[in-house]
Amino acid sequence: MxxxxxxxxxxxxxxxGPSDVxxxxxxxxxxxxxGHLDPSFGLMMDEVKTLLQYALxxxxxxxxxxxAPGSAGMETCFANLLEAGDTVIVCQNGVFGGRMKENVERCxxxxxxxxxxxxxxxxxxxxxxALKAHPEASVLAFVHAETSTGALSDAKTLCALAxxxxxxxxxxxxxxxxxxxxxxxxxxIDAIYSGTQKCLSCVPGLSPVSFxxxxxxxxxxxxxxxxxxxLDLNLVMAYWGGDGARSYHHTxxxxxxxxxHESLVxxxxxxxxxxxxxxxxxxxxxxxxxxxxxLGFIVPEGSRLPQLNTVTIPExxxxxxxxxxxxxxxxxxxxxxxxxxxxxxxxxxxxGHSANASNVMFCLAALxxxxxxxxxxxxxxxxxxxxxxxxxx
Amino acid sequence: MxxxxxxxxxxxxxxxGPSDVxxxxxxxxxxxxxGHLDPSFGLMMDEVKTLLQYALxxxxxxxxxxxAPGSAGMETCFANLLEAGDTVIVCQNGVFGGRMKENVERCxxxxxxxxxxxxxxxxxxxxxxALKAHPEASVLAFVHAETSTGALSDAKTLCALAxxxxxxxxxxxxxxxxxxxxxxxxxxIDAIYSGTQKCLSCVPGLSPVSFxxxxxxxxxxxxxxxxxxxLDLNLVMAYWGGDGARSYHHTxxxxxxxxxHESLVxxxxxxxxxxxxxxxxxxxxxxxxxxxxxLGFIVPEGSRLPQLNTVTIPExxxxxxxxxxxxxxxxxxxxxxxxxxxxxxxxxxxxGHSANASNVMFCLAALxxxxxxxxxxxxxxxxxxxxxxxxxx
Numbered sequence: 001m002x003x004x005x006x007x008x009x010x011x012x013x014x015x016x017g018p019s020d021v022x023x024x025x026x027x028x029x030x031x032x033x034x035g036h037l038d039p040s041f042g043l044m045m046d047e048v049k050t051l052l053q054y055a056l057x058x059x060x061x062x063x064x065x066x067x068a069p070g071s072a073g074m075e076t077c078f079a080n081l082l083e084a085g086d087t088v089i090v091c092q093n094g095v096f097g098g099r100m101k102e103n104v105e106r107c108x109x110x111x112x113x114x115x116x117x118x119x120x121x122x123x124x125x126x127x128x129x130a131l132k133a134h135p136e137a138s139v140l141a142f143v144h145a146e147t148s149t150g151a152l153s154d155a156k157t158l159c160a161l162a163x164x165x166x167x168x169x170x171x172x173x174x175x176x177x178x179x180x181x182x183x184x185x186x187x188x189i190d191a192i193y194s195g196t197q198k199c200l201s202c203v204p205g206l207s208p209v210s211f212x213x214x215x216x217x218x219x220x221x222x223x224x225x226x227x228x229x230x231l232d233l234n235l236v237m238a239y240w241g242g243d244g245a246r247s248y249h250h251t252x253x254x255x256x257x258x259x260x261h262e263s264l265v266x267x268x269x270x271x272x273x274x275x276x277x278x279x280x281x282x283x284x285x286x287x288x289x290x291x292x293x294x295l296g297f298i299v300p301e302g303s304r305l306p307q308l309n310t311v312t313i314p315e316x317x318x319x320x321x322x323x324x325x326x327x328x329x330x331x332x333x334x335x336x337x338x339x340x341x342x343x344x345x346x347x348x349x350x351x352g353h354s355a356n357a358s359n360v361m362f363c364l365a366a367l368x369x370x371x372x373x374x375x376x377x378x379x380x381x382x383x384x385x386x387x388x389x390x391x392x393x
Numbered sequence: 394m395x396x397x398x399x400x401x402x403x404x405x406x407x408x409x410g411p412s413d414v415x416x417x418x419x420x421x422x423x424x425x426x427x428g429h430l431d432p433s434f435g436l437m438m439d440e441v442k443t444l445l446q447y448a449l450x451x452x453x454x455x456x457x458x459x460x461a462p463g464s465a466g467m468e469t470c471f472a473n474l475l476e477a478g479d480t481v482i483v484c485q486n487g488v489f490g491g492r493m494k495e496n497v498e499r500c501x502x503x504x505x506x507x508x509x510x511x512x513x514x515x516x517x518x519x520x521x522x523a524l525k526a527h528p529e530a531s532v533l534a535f536v537h538a539e540t541s542t543g544a545l546s547d548a549k550t551l552c553a554l555a556x557x558x559x560x561x562x563x564x565x566x567x568x569x570x571x572x573x574x575x576x577x578x579x580x581x582i583d584a585i586y587s588g589t590q591k592c593l594s595c596v597p598g599l600s601p602v603s604f605x606x607x608x609x610x611x612x613x614x615x616x617x618x619x620x621x622x623x624l625d626l627n628l629v630m631a632y633w634g635g636d637g638a639r640s641y642h643h644t645x646x647x648x649x650x651x652x653x654h655e656s657l658v659x660x661x662x663x664x665x666x667x668x669x670x671x672x673x674x675x676x677x678x679x680x681x682x683x684x685x686x687x688l689g690f691i692v693p694e695g696s697r698l699p700q701l702n703t704v705t706i707p708e709x710x711x712x713x714x715x716x717x718x719x720x721x722x723x724x725x726x727x728x729x730x731x732x733x734x735x736x737x738x739x740x741x742x743x744x745g746h747s748a749n750a751s752n753v754m755f756c757l758a759a760l761x762x763x764x765x766x767x768x769x770x771x772x773x774x775x776x777x778x779x780x781x782x783x784x785x786x
Contacts, residue, residue, distance in 0.1 A: 003444055003661065005417075006437045006654050008427045018647060021426045024398075029648060030423035033414045033596055034401045035726045044399045051396055067598065068461035071643040072623045102622045197644055203426055205460065205598060205646030227620050229495045230465045248731070250464040251590055253598030254411060255422060256649065261399050268396065333428045338641070 011327070012354070014363055015335030016147050016308060017175070018197035018204045019351035021259075025202055028262035029255050036252040044261055045240065045252075051264035052208050055177060055200075055272065056192065058184035063210040064240040065196070065260055066231070067253050070174045073193030073207025075103055076231045077170045081139060081191055081215060083224045084108030088139040089130045089167070091122040093153070094146035095339045096172055104141070107227065112137065118146075118340055119310065121303040122153040124161060131165035140167045145176035147198075148338040150310035150347065151299045152180060156187040163188055168215055174198060177208065178267055179279045179307035179351060190215040196256075199279065199307055201352025202263035205256050263352075279306040282355050282391070286348065289364040289387035293371075294378045298345055307355065309348040310341070314376040319343060322370055330366040357391045404720070405747070407756055408728035409540050409701060410568070411590035411597045412744035414652075418595055421655035422648050429645040437654055438633065438645075444657035445601050448570060448593075448665065449585065451577035456603040457633040458589070458653055459624070460646050463567045466586030466600025468496055469624045470563045474532060474584055474608060476617045477501030481532040482523045482560070484515040486546070487539035488732045489565055497534070500620065505530065511733055512703065514696040515546040517554060524558035533560045538569035540591075541731040543703035543740065544692045545573060549580040556581055561608055567591060570601065571660055572672045572700035572744060583608040589649075592672065592700055594745025595656035598649050656745075672699040675748050675784070679741065682757040682780035686764075687771045691738055700748065702741040703734070707769040712736060715763055723759040750784045 013020045034041050045064075052063050066073045078100070082088065086109040090100045093116040104111040114130045116123050122142050131137060140162035144155045155171055162169040168190040176182050179199030184192055190212040197204035211219070211233070219233055226232040230250065239249040267275060283306030287297070296312045297304060313319045319336065323346070326332040335347035348363065364383045371378050406413045427434050438457075445456050459466045471493070475481065479502040483493045486509040497504040507523045509516050515535050524530060533555035537548045548564055555562040561583040569575050572592030577585055583605040590597035604612070604626070612626055619625040623643065632642040660668060676699030680690070689705045690697060706712045712729065716739070719725040728740035741756065757776045764771050 003440045003658055005421065005658055006424075006440065006651060008424050008437075008651070009431075009433050010425050011427050011431065013426065013428060015428055017644060018426050018428060021648075026423040026425070026648075028398065030419040031399075031401050032403050032419070033406065033411050033590075034404050035406060035408055035411060036597065038402075038404065038720070038726065040402050044401075047396045047399070068465060068623070069643045069646065072461060072465075075621060075623050099622065106618060106620050106622055195644065197426075203646065203648040204429065204644040205649055225499060227499050228468060229492065229499055230461070230468050250462045251410060251588065251597040253462065253596065253649070255414075255419075255596040255652075256598055256646070258399060258401070259648075265396055265398055327431070333431065 009331060012332045012359060012362065014349050014354055014359060015333045016347045016349050017195065017351060019201045019349060019354040021201055021203055022266065022353040024266060025259045025262045029203060029259040031258050033254050036254055037246060037248065041254065042246055044257070048257060048261050048264065051261065051268060055264060055267055056184045056210050057182065057186065058210050060210050060212060062216055062237065065257065066207040066209055067250065068207060069205055070193060070195035070207045072231065073209050074099065074172065075228065076209055077191040077193050078103040078107055079226050079228050079231050080219050080233045081168060081170065082107040082109045083222060086139065087112060087134055087137045088141055089114060089127065089134060089137050091127060091142035093120055093122055093149065093151060094118050094143065095148035096143045096146060100141050119149045119151055119298040121151050122158060124154060124157045127158055128161050131161060131167065137167055139170055141170040143172040144182065145173065145180060145305050147175040147308060149299065149341065150305045150308040151303050152305045155189065159188040168218060175305065175308055178275055180305060181276055184210055196260055196263070199352045200263045200267065201354065202260050203256060205253065206260055279350060279355050282350050282357065282360055283309065285387045285390040286350060286360045288390045289360070289383035292379060292382035292386035293368055307349060307351045309350065310345045311348055312345060314371060314378055317371065317374060317376050319346060322374065325370045326366055332363065332366050360387055360391060402724055405725045405752060405755065407742050407747055407752060408726045409740045409742050410588065410744060412594045412742060412747040414594055414596055415659065415746040417659060418652050418655045422596060422652040424651050426647050429647055430639060430641065434647065435639055437650070441650060441654050441657065444654065444661060448657060448660055449577045449603050450575065450579065451603050453603050453605060455609055455630065458650065459600040459602055460643065461600060462598055463586060463588035463600045465624065466602050467492065467565065468621065469602055470584040470586050471496040471500055472619050472621050472624050473612050473626045474561060474563065475500040475502045476615060479532065480505060480527055480530045481534055482507060482520065482527060482530050484520060484535035486513055486515055486542065486544060487511050487536065488541035489536045489539060493534050512542045512544055512691040514544050515551060517547060517550045520551060521554050524554060524560065530560055532563055534563040536565040537575065538566065538573060538698050538701070540568040540701060542692065542734065543698045543701040544696050545698045548582065552581045561611060568698065568701055571668055573698060574669055577603055589653055589656070592745045593656045593660065594747065595653050596649060598646065599653055672743060672748050675743050675750065675753055676702065678780045678784040679743060679753045681783045682753070682776035685772060685775035685779035686761055700742060700744045702743065704739045704741055706738065707764060707771055710764065710767060710769050712739060715767065718763045719759055725756065725759050753780055753784060
């Protein structure tokens with residue numbers, strides 16, 4: 001069989017990520033590769049660190065992108081902060097809390113689960129109860145923005161509780177970074193990981209992480225070796241460390257880092273708070289349109305992520321057929337439900353570069369058109385005016 | 394501080410990798426991102442698998458690129474095949490055998506080291522002695538092409554020994570894939586990992602791996618969970634598995650996979666054996682030029698990697714100054730020595746797209762020019778004619 005070059009279809013990405021990558025970022029990605037120990041590359045790495053510190057609102061020097069996707073960022077946090085026998089309070093209100101539990105257990109540590117319904121924010125009361133009941137716990141772990149449900153949890157309050165009970169906090173910010181308010185230092189987040197393919201609209205494959213002084217102290221005091229060589233911060237920092245000397249650990253993903261640099265430059269140019277506000281206002285426009293059509297949200301108002309809208313499906317409609325038609329007829333990707341929400345919701349992303357007014361209108365128009373054609377019980381003709389009014393005033 | 398877009402210098406990459414990425418690959422890299430669960434992307438993944446099977450000369454269905462650099466590919470092999478308490482014979486004749494030892498120990502297993510001098514191939518006799526002395530060993534691990542020294546070991550013979558003593562073989566082919574003869578099925582390699590940034594001339598950040606039936610059987614019979622969630626093959630295969638159904642594990646590095654696809658299409662177009670022959674003939678031209686200049690190789694003839702030439706430094710010359718001047722004056726990157734060879738050798742790569750006749754002549758000319766200017770004791774005027782004769786006949 002002869003295989004030829006692959007030319008992907010041109011999609012509009014409004015699922016749970018990856019989001020549409022801006023042409024500026026794709027262009028940076030394709031710049032000529034240089035060596036991972038090239039002095040010019042080192043200067044760029046310093047800039048990536050500075051830009052990430054801004055995006056995360058932290059002064060921590062231990063801030064850099066792990067050379068692998070968000071799941072590896074998660075593992076970096078758990079593998080470095082936990083030792084066998086430790087106890088961790090893990091909050092679960094969606095898929096990714098479950099993945100945290102897997103990580104804890106594979107480190108030989110014990111996960112105490114705090115469960116909330118999928119679509120609900122993490123309950124600070126339940127967390128406090130668990131912290132009280134488990135004075136042996138050394139870490140509290142939770143998801144700031146649950147990509148599987150669209151729920152935003154109160155990271156500031158949860159981190160304060162962690163410290164009150166002498167725990168470090170590990171926070172999943174894969175979907176929040178760049179899309180929702182996130183203040184690592186002000187909120188006292190000790191270890192955070194994110195992804196590049198959500199609200200940064202960079203290509204997938206890197207995971208920004210950051211560690212507080214307290215977390216770094218914990219890592220220094222380990223008695224057991226980190227079980228992963230690739231993710232061992234003691235080793236990685238010889239390459240990403242702050243003193244300018246860069247010794248080889250692994251070959252950095254040079255071109256992906258060009259792309260991350262460019263997406264962070266764009267975030268800096270827009271301004272972090274402006275980016276948060278853009279996600280928020282476009283969410284309101286999408287919401288107005290969806291509600292005018294008769295669709296609802298599963299997450300209570302107040303906990304809704306602007307960048308990930310988890311939307312109900314009209315009765316009698318096969319949600320997979322709708323997604324297939326949107327992809328086939330409109331080259332529009334929206335997301336399916338995950339885990340216990342599979343088949344019950346759509347996940348409509350408004351992330352990074354994908355979060356723009358044209359996409360809101362396009363998505364509403366395409367969805368209304370397909371649903372009407374399938375005979376769904378929705379209100380037609382109301383969605384676009386409702387969204388237009390909010391988007392364009 | 395305002396940070397602006399990064400425009401890298403245009404280098405010629407003749408170090409130990411990354412190598413120069415072909416414009417076709419950079420162009421593929423920058424194609425519009427689509428979703429990691431998009432049906433079109435799934436078809437491309439199938440093609441990547443087929444192309445990798447060709448490049449590795451294997452029919453194994455468990456052949457795919459890990460979403461992280463070669464070091465993570467190494468860890469994938471060890472973390473999945475080892476359980477705590479296992480014994481592994483690890484051959485060390487350079488940096489990467491040492492990294493294997495780290496991996497073995499972090500899995501809670503015992504590494505029995507078989508040491509050879511840096512620059513020498515792994516000794517099959519020593520390996521057999523170790524296998525005899527350690528009947529409890531379950532795995533033999535060695536580096537096929539030692540990037541730190543430029544030595545090629547006899548993978549076929551070593552794998553036959555492994556099987557004779559009832560061990561699985563884990564083989565590091567980071568630098569050999571696409572540049573030197575490598576036949577996974579014929580040689581009975583059980584687990585292999587490689588990198589994309591060497592003789593495939595793709596961007597760094599992915600690690601092709603493949604596992605034999607025997608290795609898959611071992612993984613199925615595990616009694617302990619794989620300690621890494623991200624690298625657990627039982628989970629990864631739900632996404633990369635052969636049955637067409639792709640369930641979400643992590644967000645694949647979509648654009649890097651476009652690039653790998655294109656680089657593998659190019660390898661298929663050239664032909665695998667033609668690519669091996671190209672590396673070999675250009676190595677001979679470079680060697681003729683270097684020897685005419687008076688420089689020598691540290692690896693004995695017969696064990697030399699064509700794609701990685703470890704070259705001696707003229708007496709009294711500060712090798713780092715030479716590299717700096719090559720980079721500054723000629724935008725030419727060659728590599729430094731690593732580990733015990735630091736300061737003692739250069740590593741000149743002829744990998745993938747970088748392995749072309751113009752680069753051989755350019756590198757010799759630049760090196761001769763800088764060395765002459767620094768007053769090194771070399772023969773001048775002889776290198777280019779010697780190389781030209783071999784390259785162009």
